[in-house]
Amino acid sequence: MAVPQNKQELLDAIRTTYQKLMADLASVPAEHARDATLPGHRQGTQMSVSDLVAYLIGWNLLVLKWCDGKSKGRPVDFPETGYTWSELGRLAQKFYADYAGVAYADLLRLFADVHARIVALVEQENDASLYGMPWYEKYTQGRMIQFNTSSPYANARLRLRKWKKANAIT
Template sequence: MAIPNSKQELIDAIDGSYAKLLQELAQVPPSLARAPVLEGHVKGTRMSVCDLLAYLLGWNVLVLHWHAQLRDGRRIEDIAFPAEGFTWNALGKLAQRFYADYAELGMDALLQRLDVAKNQLLALVEAHDDAQLYGQPWYTHYTMGRMIQFNTSSPYANARTRLRAWRKTR
């Protein structure tokens, strides 16, 4: 899929990759939802389908948190990116925190929360125009739309690829 460059393209990318992810997730037997069947986000580790959902949910919630801080009056320069206590070169540790944050939830609950977060992100996108989303840098040299895409449609597509590869080996 091409990199979105407009509000409508971003909405289509989020909706499209999410719908394809849901189709792939529907093929996961509930008995395997917590089994460590996938390569983890840290080299040499394994994760479950639920961990993968926790990862997606964690990033979606994090993007919403960045925007909530801005709405609350914080300057973008004062927001801890990617998250408090984490750096961009240690994202594996952040992934493991996401796994732990949602470890008590089953697949259905994770999917419900992910759906809510995805819809909140779509509402966030809808609240902005093309110029706000793509007309100027938002974080370092990335536009707001690109930062949203990095943490929604791209990881949804990556998760689908991981799931398809695993299912083919079963």
Template sequence: MAVPTNKKELINDIKTTYSKLKKDLEDIPLKSTKTKELEGHAKHTNMSVCNLVSYLIGWGELVLKWDRKMKNNKQVDFPETGYKWNELGKLANKFYLDYEHLSYLELLEKLDKVFVEILEIIENDSNKELYQTAWYGKWTKGKMIQFNTALPYKNARTRIRRWKKSKEIT
């Protein structure tokens, strides 16, 4: 799919990538979701399917937080307070810990909730707000949302499918 350049394309990209990812996540046996067998987000680490879903929730929650703060004219610490862009492996570990108390099914429910809330943000913003105004440095809001939703969904799906193939999970 081409990189979204407007509100309609962004909504379509997020819905399409999420739908495909969700389908791949739903048929994973529960007993396999906590085993750390997927390539991790930090170099030379492994993560579980639960960690991967936690990572997606974490980034989604950040998008929601950024939006809330920006709308209230508050300063946003990108990517997150206490983390720099070159410390994303550490941030991934934070997300794993933030949601480790949730079961796999609870994680999937939370991921759905975050997905819906992000779509609501997009629906409530104009195309101009999403793609014709700088939001963070040179990046538009639409681009930042896409960077932190659709692209990670695609990446996660690739990891899940590779792992499922290696484990002969169909």
């Protein structure tokens, strides 16, 4: 999928990749959702499908936090307070831990909720606010949203489909 260049393309990318990913996530039996047999986000680690969903929830919540902070003129710690961009594997581990006790069906509901919040956020913006100026370093707000929604959704779907095939899950 091409890199979105405007609000409508961003919304289309977020919605399309999310819908495809959710269809694949919905077919994962709950009894296999905690099997730590997927390559993790940190070198040499394993994660479960539940961890993958937790990771996506975590990043989507960060996007909402960044946008809220920036809109209120507050300083924003990118990527997250206490983490640097070189510590994304450690941040992924935090996301896994944050949702370790949450049932798979509840994780899917939380993911649907945060996705809806992301879509609502983008819908209230316009092309100028999303793509008209740098928002974080050289990146526009739209690009930062895309980096942390539709791109990881597509990546997660590739990982998930490979895992499902290896585990004979249809």
